[in-house]
Amino acid sequence: MAAHVIGIDFGTLSGRAVVVRVSDGAEVGSAVHEYAHGAVERALPGTGRPLPPSWALQVPQDWRDVVREAVPKALAAADVPASDVVGIGTDFTACTVLPTLADGTPLCELDGLADRPHAYPKLWKHHAAQGQADRINAVAEARGEPWLRRYGGRISSEWQFAKGLQVLDEDPELYDRAERWIEAADWIVWELCGAETRNVCTAGYKGIHQDDSYPSRDYLAALDPRFADFVDKLRHPLSPLGGRAGSLTARAAALTGLPEGIAVAVGNVDAHVTAPAARAVEPGQLVAIMGTSTCHVLSSDQLAEVPGMCGVVADGIVSGLWGYEAGQSGVGDIFAWFASTSVPPSYLDDAAAAGRDIHEHLSALAAAQPVGAHGLVALDWHSGNRSVLVDHALSGVILGQTLATRPEEQYRALVEATAYGTRMIIETFEAAGVPVTEVVAAGGLLKNAFLMQVYADVLRRPIAVIGSAQGPALGSAIHAAVAAGHYTDVRTAAAVMGSRGPAVYRPDAERADAYDPIYADYRELHDHFGRGASNVLHRLHARRAGA
Incomplete structure (x- = not known):
């Protein structure tokens, strides 16, 4: 038998599963499932309660439906028996974060809470917490919080703490009922293996986790005394990327048609997991994942303070290197x-x-x-x-x-x-002393050759491209292969299973x-x-x- 793994990429409007051969990274089957509710931006599903401007929510059942629908269809398309699958890996948009009970039940699924907007997962592009982000930044700067420098001097409204503080400000009762505040990237792994985990990627970039700690209780109390316990909703040992979160439960096996007990990889972010899929995990290699938004991830052996970046995290993309993240919210x-x-x-x-x-x-x-x-x-x-x-x-x-x-x-x-x-x-990276030696593009916008040539001309740099149309899903599959023990680490797996396309867009000098x-x-x-x-x-x- 040939060992295979499955990668599932949970995007903004749909989820996609890909079946990948472990020995060479060949993608042998895939399937896409559109979310029934998409991005909830105007009114709550079912109740029709209107949402204010800049809100963007999701529905957890849509994510479960991807697991139930896309995985069996991808296996069927691959003509691979389920018994050949040795592991499953997942990635998610970040920061897509939700409040749950201690057992992982989303608050929006509890009786009486379907009409409460703050009970739902907040999608990455939920930007209604800008006021809370401004407060977080002002208090951190006034107190001289050292972690602020790791985020370019500013925490985004998209991230965990700003969104959590918004819940406290606008629905304190629901804030108190939330026993966990968890990234969807970790929640879906909980659904698959029955174990709560927290990955170093989302914790570092979106959860202000630096040097083995979150912001202090004193700092959180300075924001609001009621917010002092926020880290209690996050606190959990962090797991390394490529690690094994647990084994597929009987319930999840029945849902997917996969064998019970196979490896479930630690969760990850769609952009960061794409770097190994693009064979771009060495210092200086920047991957631009270009879709509805663009995320730029860069591995480096140098630690620097880069103004306005989303963050720099030790082992945030691959172990042994600093991982930098930047991005554009709309492309x-x-x-x-x-x-x-x-x-x-x-x-x-x-x-x-x-x-x-x-x-x-x-x-x-x-x-x-x-x-x-x-x-x-x-x-x-x-x-x-x-x-x-x-x-x-x-x-x-x-x-x-x-x-x-x-x-x-x-x-x-x-x-x-x-x-x-x-x-x-x-240019901001390089001005801060973090060199960019290669630019590699991935994502849905690659199909527009005009756009790609404009980028090469504007950047005055050649742009290589990933060889897969499903970069995040392939990256998740690579992590699944490591979690299943077929490779010692992500960089080794990426060299075998990653993919580069033949095209390179080169700048025209004129x-x-x-x-x-x-x-x-x-x-x-x-x-x-x-x-x-x-x-x-x-x-x-x-x-x-x-x-």
Whole structure:
């Protein structure tokens, strides 16, 4: 028999399972299951209670349904007997976090709590805790908390502590009922193996766990005396990436059709788990996972304080190296928004006549333009700024429009803006003394060759690409192979099971030169609107939230 493992990637709108051969990383079958409830952003399911602006929730049953539906379908597609499967690994969006009882039961599934928004898991892009994040940062800075430097000087509204503090502020009764506050990445592992675990990745990047400790009780009490016990809801021994969390329970075996007792890997984050799938686990290799948002993960043998990063964590990507994380909260989401709201019907007709979807059509039209011909520059903040400003009260900007501006020109300006945002992140790394020696791209946006070439030109760097269309799921499968004992560590497994594609996007010198002055304009606007010269975007955000 040939040993196989299963990787499951839980995304924003769906989950996907892939069956992978342990000996060479070949992906032999896969299946996708769409969440019934998707991202809950307007009203609670069932009750219809409306949600305020900047909220984004999920429903735990959707995650269970991925396990029940996608795993058997992936096995069937692979034509691999379940008896050949030796392990299962999972990854999740982060920080997607939920309140539960001590046995792992989500509060939203308890009688009487279906109409309480704070009882549901908060999706990574829940940005309604910006006020709490501001408080966390101000108090930490005033007290000189040493851990703040590991996060570039600012904690994000997306992370565990800000979201937990929001629950306390807005629904203190529910806060008290929550015996656990847990990342979905760890919760789904609990469902599979029956054991509560906490992985070093989410704890380090999203849970402010540094140097073997969380923020002190005194600090938490300074935020709010009632918040002093928050770490009690998190506290649990941390497990290393690639470790074995436990064995598949009889209940989970019946749900998936897999053998009881196979290895269940410690949970992980979708972006970080992609690095081994892309064979990018050595110092200086930066992986950009480009989809609805973009996450940048970088392994390094150097520890530095990098302003505005999401964090630096020991062993956060692979053991023995420092793992850095940065990101952009909106990328593919921005393009999707534009295509669904700002394109005339005639463009849709033309795209259909050409046999292209609207993104392919806009990209083809945009690609025909010389660099800078549209006279536009945009800021990619439609979902706020994750790095390097760490401010989700910011919003998108596009300057230079005239009555002659065409949709494809605006589309190109938005693509370029996201590339400028990535260049800002890379330059911030290198200015802090953390070299970036290679850029590797993964994620759904790889299929857009125009976009990828723009990035290469703007960055003035070649961009290699992952060889798998299911990078996170493949990465989870690699971790499952290590947890099952088939490889000694993740780096060894990545060398065998990881995948690189043949394409490398190389910068065109003429276009790269033309982009430099536009990028300088982007930086000027970035600092003007993002660093306090103008607070108009914050005022607009406050008015929208108040309305």
